[in-house]
Amino acid sequence: MIILGIETSCDETSIAIVDGRKVLANVIASQTLHQEYGGVVPEYASREHMRMIEPISRRVIDSTIKDLSKIDGIAVTYGPGLMGALLVGLSFGKGLAVALGKPFLAVNHVEAHIMANFIVHSDLDYPFLCLLVSGGHTMLVYVKSFGRYKILGTSVDDAAGEAFDKAARILGLGYPGGPIVDRLAKSGRKDFHVFPRARVKGNELNFSFSGLKTSLLYLVKRKGESWVQENLADLCASYQEAVVDMLLRNTFRAVEMVECDKLVLAGGVAANSRLREVFRRNAEDIGVKLYFPVLEYCTDNAAMVAFTGYEMLRKGITSPLDIPAVPALKFDSTE
Numbered sequence: 001m002i003i004l005g006i007e008t009s010c011d012e013t014s015i016a017i018v019d020g021r022k023v024l025a026n027v028i029a030s031q032t033l034h035q036e037y038g039g040v041v042p043e044y045a046s047r048e049h050m051r052m053i054e055p056i057s058r059r060v061i062d063s064t065i066k067d068l069s070k071i072d073g074i075a076v077t078y079g080p081g082l083m084g085a086l087l088v089g090l091s092f093g094k095g096l097a098v099a100l101g102k103p104f105l106a107v108n109h110v111e112a113h114i115m116a117n118f119i120v121h122s123d124l125d126y127p128f129l130c131l132l133v134s135g136g137h138t139m140l141v142y143v144k145s146f147g148r149y150k151i152l153g154t155s156v157d158d159a160a161g162e163a164f165d166k167a168a169r170i171l172g173l174g175y176p177g178g179p180i181v182d183r184l185a186k187s188g189r190k191d192f193h194v195f196p197r198a199r200v201k202g203n204e205l206n207f208s209f210s211g212l213k214t215s216l217l218y219l220v221k222r223k224g225e226s227w228v229q230e231n232l233a234d235l236c237a238s239y240q241e242a243v244v245d246m247l248l249r250n251t252f253r254a255v256e257m258v259e260c261d262k263l264v265l266a267g268g269v270a271a272n273s274r275l276r277e278v279f280r281r282n283a284e285d286i287g288v289k290l291y292f293p294v295l296e297y298c299t300d301n302a303a304m305v306a307f308t309g310y311e312m313l314r315k316g317i318t319s320p321l322d323i324p325a326v327p328a329l330k331f332d333s334t335e
């Protein structure tokens with residue numbers, strides 16, 4: 001089954017073609033123009049998607065199936081994300097579905113991040129526990145099967161990726177912050193400064209990252225610019241350690257609680273090298289099998305959208321053409 005995937009929820013224009021689990025093409029154009037603004041400018045993002053979506057689609061089709069009639073379904077992210085950005089991909093996808101007379105598949109971006117793991121791990125099977133960590137979400141999800149989810153914990157304030165991005169902004173490092181902090185932290189001392197590790201009252205599996213960010217902000221204000229510059233790598237390493245520690249603590253508590261022997265990482269922050277390292281070690285210690293996607297499928301990409309569309313179509317789920325873009329689309333427990 002050949003599915004065309006379209007992802008334009010934020011600042012990546014991505015088009016993919018999958019044949020079941022097999023990715024025939026996955027082109028990702030990352031919009032670099034936002035860097036000078038220190039964050040994504042929604043209007044510019046939409047315009048870039050408009051400029052890129054047609055030529056990228058053409059390139060993907062020409063380098064794979066060549067003939068549009070071979071497509072069995074069109075899968076598009078319809079939320080969560082930026083309204084204008086989502087609308088570009090959604091309208092383009094709907095147009096194609098109508099023109100080709102093929103099923104239209106509206107995909108939840110968060111679900112697609114989790115599904116990305118199936119593209120690279122042929123041995124992965126349900127049920128599993130997933131830590132989903134992206135720029136907008138931090139969630140522990142028990143995945144029973146496709147479409148059957150139980151949210152065990154979630155962030156009560158900032159997402160983990162946001163914690164990285166805000167730290168990078170405070171330290172004057174540019175956007176997106178995660179990869180920059182990750183790189184600088186490699187040569188820094190993790191025990192240079194002990195940042196707070198918040199615990200959330202009520203549900204012990206919930207996360208909170210806003211106090212951590214505030215603590216960095218106060219430290220930077222107190223110590224001054226030149227001190228920050230001298231200790232940049234150490235600050236990144238210590239801050240990253242606090243984020244990873246909190247993710248680790250809750251995730252392995254959840255592993256115990258659900259007694260699951262498969263743990264899956266998903267989302268942009270799953271690209272973090274320190275996170276991968278400590279999760280790998282901890283999983284090994286207790287005999288849990290750890291899965292995470294290769295970098296290309298961690299951050300935003302259309303292959304994960306196409307694969308999710310494939311799973312929908314296999315189950316006979318299709319979407320009406322009047323489905324709107326939903327910027328604040330939820331990803332909730334299904335039972």
Ligand code: KG4
Pocket residue numbers: 010113133134135136137160161162164165176177178179182267268269270271272273298299300
């Ligand atoms: O999944 P994603 O590409 O987009 C969303 O759906 O949000 O995640 C983007 C987030 C950004 O906050 C970015 O800083 C973070 O993932 N990120 C990282 C790394 N690479 C990307 N965070 C920490 N370490 C990384 N290596």
Ligand code: ZN
Pocket residue numbers: 109113134135267268299300
């Ligand atoms: Zn994403």
